[in-house]
Amino acid sequence: MTYVSTFHFEVRSYELDVYEHVNNAVYINWLEHGRSKFLQDKGFNCVDIIEQWGVRFMTVRTEIDYRIALKLGDAAAVTTSVERFGNTSVTFRQTIGRTSDRETAADARVVIVFTDKDSGRPVPIPDEFKRLCT
Numbered sequence: 443m444t445y446v447s448t449f450h451f452e453v454r455s456y457e458l459d460v461y462e463h464v465n466n467a468v469y470i471n472w473l474e475h476g477r478s479k480f481l482q483d484k485g486f487n488c489v490d491i492i493e494q495w496g497v498r499f500m501t502v503r504t505e506i507d508y509r510i511a512l513k514l515g516d517a518a519a520v521t522t523s524v525e526r527f528g529n530t531s532v533t534f535r536q537t538i539g540r541t542s543d544r545e546t547a548a549d550a551r552v553v554i555v556f557t558d559k560d561s562g563r564p565v566p567i568p569d570e571f572k573r574l575c576t
Contacts, residue, residue: 463511
């Protein structure tokens with residue numbers, strides 16, 4: 443069974459645009475925080491990964507389908523899980539939802555690639571990372 447990480451938050455005033463709903467660029471930040479939370483749940487952070495495995499990872503693709511607008515004060519949650527492992531990449535499946543009615547605000551897929559910490563060239567995903575994510 444795939445591990446699912448969730449974090450809850452409330453929409454803040456500075457995340458709104460002139461139309462009084464969350465600016466689309468804010469979703470990128472929430473998604474990144476969701477992936478960081480996923481790692482933290484497993485006892486890791488980006489620095490640990492560099493130090494323990496000698497790799498970094500970078501986001502190479504983000505797809506977001508916006509479903510409903512979130513507004514000031516909405517309680518929301520980001521869920522994050524691994525959708526698939528490639529040789530050097532991991533695809534995360536993420537959802538941002540309004541918790542009051544369980545409506546999905548956005549669905550996302552984010553692809554990260556593992557790279558050598560010095561050369562920046564793609565490297566295979568560490569086996570331990572795969573094991574931790576399931």
